[in-house]
Amino acid sequence: MQIEIGVVPQYSIGVRPERFICFLGILCCLLFAIQTHAQEKKVESVIDSILPVNLEEVIIVASYDHTLEHRSQHKPLSTLDEYLESSRKVSMIKRGAYAWEPVLNDMSSERLSVTIDGMRIFGACTDKMDPVTSYVDVSNLKEVHVSGGQQGAEQGSVIGGSIDLKLEKSDFVEKGWFGSVETGGETSNAARILGGELNYSDSKFYVDTDAIYRKADNYSAGGGDEVAFSQYEKYNLSTNAGYRVSEGKKLSASFIFDEARDVGYPALPMDVSLARAYIASVSWSQKSFLKHFTDWETKLYANKVTHVMDDSKRPDVPIRMDMPGWSDTYGFYTQANLRLESHRFLLKLDGYYNRSLAEMTMYPEDPDENSMFMLTWPDVRTFNSGFYSEDMIPFETGYLKLSTRLAINMSNVADEFGLNSLRIFYPDMPQRKNRFLKSVSLQYYKDLDKFHVNTGLSYGDRAPSVSEGYGFYLFNSFDNHDYIGDPELSNEKALEANAKVSFKGDRLSTSIEGNYFFMQDYILGEVDPSLSVMTIGAEGVKIYKNLEYAHLFNISWENEYDITPVLKWTGILSYHRGVDDDNRNLPFISPLTYKSGLQYAQQGYTGSISMKGAASQENFNPDFGEDKTDAYMVFSLSMGKIFTIDSNTLYVKLGVENIFDEYYSTYTDWKNIPRMGRNFFMNVSYAIN
Amino acid sequence: MKRIKLFLAAIIVAAGFVSCSDNNNDDDIIIEVNPLEGYNMLTKLTANTHSIEIYSEQDQFTIGYNELFFRIKDDAADTYISNAEVSWMPVMHMTEMQHSCPKSSVGVTDDTSVYSGYVVFQMPGNDTEYWEMTFDYSIDGTSYSLTEKIDVLAPVNDKRRVTVFTGSDDVRYVLAMMPLDPQVAVNDFSAMLFKMESMMSFPNVADYAIMIDPRMPSMGNHSSPNNVDLSYDATSQMYNGKLSLTMTGYWKINLKVMDDDDTLLKGEDVTDENEASSLFFEIEF
Ligand SMILES: [Cu+2]
Ligand SMILES: [Cu+2]
Numbered sequence: 001m002q003i004e005i006g007v008v009p010q011y012s013i014g015v016r017p018e019r020f021i022c023f024l025g026i027l028c029c030l031l032f033a034i035q036t037h038a039q040e041k042k043v044e045s046v047i048d049s050i051l052p053v054n055l056e057e058v059i060i061v062a063s064y065d066h067t068l069e070h071r072s073q074h075k076p077l078s079t080l081d082e083y084l085e086s087s088r089k090v091s092m093i094k095r096g097a098y099a100w101e102p103v104l105n106d107m108s109s110e111r112l113s114v115t116i117d118g119m120r121i122f123g124a125c126t127d128k129m130d131p132v133t134s135y136v137d138v139s140n141l142k143e144v145h146v147s148g149g150q151q152g153a154e155q156g157s158v159i160g161g162s163i164d165l166k167l168e169k170s171d172f173v174e175k176g177w178f179g180s181v182e183t184g185g186e187t188s189n190a191a192r193i194l195g196g197e198l199n200y201s202d203s204k205f206y207v208d209t210d211a212i213y214r215k216a217d218n219y220s221a222g223g224g225d226e227v228a229f230s231q232y233e234k235y236n237l238s239t240n241a242g243y244r245v246s247e248g249k250k251l252s253a254s255f256i257f258d259e260a261r262d263v264g265y266p267a268l269p270m271d272v273s274l275a276r277a278y279i280a281s282v283s284w285s286q287k288s289f290l291k292h293f294t295d296w297e298t299k300l301y302a303n304k305v306t307h308v309m310d311d312s313k314r315p316d317v318p319i320r321m322d323m324p325g326w327s328d329t330y331g332f333y334t335q336a337n338l339r340l341e342s343h344r345f346l347l348k349l350d351g352y353y354n355r356s357l358a359e360m361t362m363y364p365e366d367p368d369e370n371s372m373f374m375l376t377w378p379d380v381r382t383f384n385s386g387f388y389s390e391d392m393i394p395f396e397t398g399y400l401k402l403s404t405r406l407a408i409n410m411s412n413v414a415d416e417f418g419l420n421s422l423r424i425f426y427p428d429m430p431q432r433k434n435r436f437l438k439s440v441s442l443q444y445y446k447d448l449d450k451f452h453v454n455t456g457l458s459y460g461d462r463a464p465s466v467s468e469g470y471g472f473y474l475f476n477s478f479d480n481h482d483y484i485g486d487p488e489l490s491n492e493k494a495l496e497a498n499a500k501v502s503f504k505g506d507r508l509s510t511s512i513e514g515n516y517f518f519m520q521d522y523i524l525g526e527v528d529p530s531l532s533v534m535t536i537g538a539e540g541v542k543i544y545k546n547l548e549y550a551h552l553f554n555i556s557w558e559n560e561y562d563i564t565p566v567l568k569w570t571g572i573l574s575y576h577r578g579v580d581d582d583n584r585n586l587p588f589i590s591p592l593t594y595k596s597g598l599q600y601a602q603q604g605y606t607g608s609i610s611m612k613g614a615a616s617q618e619n620f621n622p623d624f625g626e627d628k629t630d631a632y633m634v635f636s637l638s639m640g641k642i643f644t645i646d647s648n649t650l651y652v653k654l655g656v657e658n659i660f661d662e663y664y665s666t667y668t669d670w671k672n673i674p675r676m677g678r679n680f681f682m683n684v685s686y687a688i689n
Numbered sequence: 690m691k692r693i694k695l696f697l698a699a700i701i702v703a704a705g706f707v708s709c710s711d712n713n714n715d716d717d718i719i720i721e722v723n724p725l726e727g728y729n730m731l732t733k734l735t736a737n738t739h740s741i742e743i744y745s746e747q748d749q750f751t752i753g754y755n756e757l758f759f760r761i762k763d764d765a766a767d768t769y770i771s772n773a774e775v776s777w778m779p780v781m782h783m784t785e786m787q788h789s790c791p792k793s794s795v796g797v798t799d800d801t802s803v804y805s806g807y808v809v810f811q812m813p814g815n816d817t818e819y820w821e822m823t824f825d826y827s828i829d830g831t832s833y834s835l836t837e838k839i840d841v842l843a844p845v846n847d848k849r850r851v852t853v854f855t856g857s858d859d860v861r862y863v864l865a866m867m868p869l870d871p872q873v874a875v876n877d878f879s880a881m882l883f884k885m886e887s888m889m890s891f892p893n894v895a896d897y898a899i900m901i902d903p904r905m906p907s908m909g910n911h912s913s914p915n916n917v918d919l920s921y922d923a924t925s926q927m928y929n930g931k932l933s934l935t936m937t938g939y940w941k942i943n944l945k946v947m948d949d950d951d952t953l954l955k956g957e958d959v960t961d962e963n964e965a966s967s968l969f970f971e972i973e974f
Contacts, residue, residue, distance in 0.1 A: 318909070319907070319908060360936075362908065362936075362938070364907035364908070364938065364939070365907065366907065369907060369938065369939050369973070370937060370938050370939060370973050370974065371937070371938065372905070372907070372908065372936045372937055372938030372939075373873075373936055373937040373938070374873065374935065374936040374937070417872075417873055420872060420873060420874030420875075421873050421874065421935065423874065423875060424874065424875050424913065424914060424915055424933045424934075424935060425914060425915065427875065427915070472935075473935070530914070531914050532911045532912035532913065532914070533909070533911055534908070534911050534935065534936075535909075536908060536909035536911075537909070
């Protein structure tokens with residue numbers, strides 16, 4: 001099969017013409033509505049602390065006054081997953097309505113670092129049912145920082161990039177007591193959302209508390225069919241406190257408790273009866289340190305994740321089983337800035353220790369027969385410690401950023417039972433394995449008046465994940481294969497080049513951004529026909545292998561145009577391609593996708609209308625269970641109003657997603673489970689000052 | 690179950706040890722320890738002023754391979770007899786006939802008062818059919834014989850560890866699995882093969898080959914990787930190989946026996962159509 005890289009395939013738009021006309025009608029109404037209001041200053045949603053040399057995307061979750069972002073977010077009380085999906089760079093793999101898995105630059109969990117305020121945390125599910133992002137909620141977040149490729153190396157050894165979830169903190173703002181209550185509902189899955197926060201903050205001390213509860217029934221796909229096992233229930237409690245010891249010296253602590261129960265995964269053969277995380281940290285920060293250093297911050301953290309899968313609600317399974325998993329992580333980091341002449345250094349030392357254990361017990365039909373037990377993650381202890389440094393060198397019209405991370409990664413299979421299990425496949429496998437990881441990156445930014453140019457070149461590598469290294473018969477329901485890890489895998493390496501050219505005019509901003517990854521020793525499961533499947537009904541067994549190389553290529557074109565000072569149009573077009581050394585398509589590579597929307601904000605009124613869609617997925621990987629996902633196009637609409645009652649504020653937002661009730665699934669939908677059909681929602685927030 | 694608690698035998702302390710400790714010395718202390726401490730006494734046969742105590746790691750005579758230890762006690766002198774010349778003969782008395790089973794000769798262990806060997810019982814006794822064990826031994830030139838009934842039972846978990854079959858060469862064979870403490874791991878796995886020459890003679894068979902195919906019938910009959918078929922080892926007179934068990938539970942070890950010309954004597958391949966071989970062992974853990 002001959003495949004050329006970089007050729008945009010033909011595509012069709014799967015929307016009926018009458019819908020399009022209807023959409024135009026709504027658009028006209030919206031435009032008409034805008035005329036009747038006076039002008040208001042445009043909402044500022046750009047973070048200025050971020051230097052333009054960093055190609056970082058910031059997703060704002062909470063606005064300055066601690067309420068959810070009601071202006072730019074079309075559905076403020078949506079799940080964090082929906083926030084991430086609305087971003088320009090992140091897409092989400094869906095196995096159900098809950099706990100989507102973030103994908104950045106066509107790479108997911110094992111190639112990314114997902115952190116909560118810089119803390120490493122690892123899901124406890126062997127089937128990726130609990131990405132890190134499922135253990136926080138929008139209630140306790142301020143923003144999400146998304147950095148592609150080695151620009152994410154500050155957070156860890158990564159290939160695809162990093163996603164750092166920043167917690168919301170009052171941070172000694174003199175506001176006294178303040179709080180808010182939030183509630184929301186949605187029609188497609190009868191979602192009920194109730195949240196609130198209560199905070200106290202003065203110049204010496206602050207404490208923030210947040211709580212949110214979500215419950216949803218099965219959702220309906222476009223056309224009205226109910227998607228069975230798509231319900232979920234979760235709540236999240238968090239608290240943050242800070243104490244100013246003296247001027248410039250702060251002690252702070254945070255704690256998050258997150259628990260989800262009765263979570264259905266319609267795309268998987270099992271559900272989850274419990275997914276729970278305790279996430280805690282204490283940190284010390286100091287404005288200046290050892291004369292030359294500034295912004296010194298040290299954090300100690302620990303988190304504990306428990307994940308229990310459950311098949312008791314499934315009517316017919318070939319065999320009943322229990323599959324609990326645990327992941328505990330303890331870590332620290334300490335970082336400081338240093339200015340030497342024009343150089344701005346960031347130095348960071350970090351480390352974590354993770355323990356991942358998962359087991360599987362299967363119950364034979366004959367009750368007199370012994371149950372069948374195995375360790376699917378053999379109590380793998382990973383100790384990782386690294387040193388990161390970057391140097392930002394400003395020029396007259398630009399910046400040069402050099403950065404590097406050096407880390408050691410040591411893994412140890414602590415459980416004798418698990419070690420012996422793996423030695424069935426690898427008789428000479430050592431109990432311990434040490435790896436040395438490295439990353440270097442060079443990023444250059446030049447300001448040419450209205451044009452801005454970013455280019456970068458970098459190299460990095462990563463250790464295999466616990467599943468890739470030590471997984472023991474992990475069933476993947478997408479390609480219907482059992483997966484076995486290989487502890488002797490080589491580190492996966494990536495040589496990455498990126499470039500961005502942007503134009504910022506008075507009203508129009510447009511940019512083209514692309515990156516290319518040449519990956520050596522790309523880790524992917526390959527069928528071993530000599531092996532016998534463990535899971536009843538599985539097609540075969542795959543073993544994680546290092547492919548000689550693979551290419552990944554992403555390009556996107558983004559536009560923003562201020563039609564009037566209160567009305568903004570945005571449009572994004574992106575294309576992705578990934579092939580391996582044999583010219584086979586890599587799995588989970590996005591087809592051509594587009595998003596376009598009109599956003600309106602004026603004097604307490606907000607409105608948005610948006611469309612998103614994709615061409616059909618021509619470059620799919622059938623070995624991975626993928627097929628050609630059809631093109632789709634869906635539309636959403638939202639309207640909001642802000643009321644001021646005394647000194648308090650009431651936000652009301654109403655909207656409808658998938659207006660035309662389109663039945664569709666995207667390339668990220670596990671086993672093509674359909675997405676939600678038409679869904680009306682309402683969010684109400686009341687902020688008490 | 691006649692699990693017998695064995696305690697340390699008498700500890701005889703030299704005179705003066707208690708009162709005068711200055712010049713006491715370890716040589717003064719004679720400690721008699723039961724060399725079969727930790728084993729189970731399966732039975733005690735008595736005759737000729739002697740009793741024979743039979744021990745095993747198992748707690749019963751079980752069909753399949755039994756490694757046995759025994760001691761001959763002079764009941765009058767209350768001492769154990771070392772270096773006696775001993776032979777043994779297990780015989781099953783069935784309604785229609787009598788037969789023996791595969792067995793080793795009797796050897797002496799490092800402790801010269803402890804004798805050992807193995808017996809492979811093919812079938813359990815019942816109300817009307819039973820096993821008898823005969824010991825012939827001579828002490829100081831005098832020969833003795835002792836015969837007594839023993840209880841041979843099916844294993845508690847009823848899993849197959851021995852199988853009797855007629856090969857395609859019309860010879861009857863006894864195939865016994867060596868005791869195994871199964872682990873989720875690659876296990877050392879051994880078996881012994883005997884030919885039934887006559888009702889009373891079961892010599893060891895050398896240089897055949899035994900193919901293994903472990904399966905889990907309750908889980909879609911899956912197999913396991915990296916098993917090694919059993920091949921003959923002349924020193925131990927056993928067939929040794931490797932058995933991979935990927936999880937706990939019930940495993941059926943499907944077998945095929947080939948003779949030294951690679952002719953299939955018994956057993957079939959496991960396929961989609963054929964769930965199991967007619968020749969197999971069972972393990973559950
Ligand atoms: Cu799971
Ligand atoms: Cu099994």
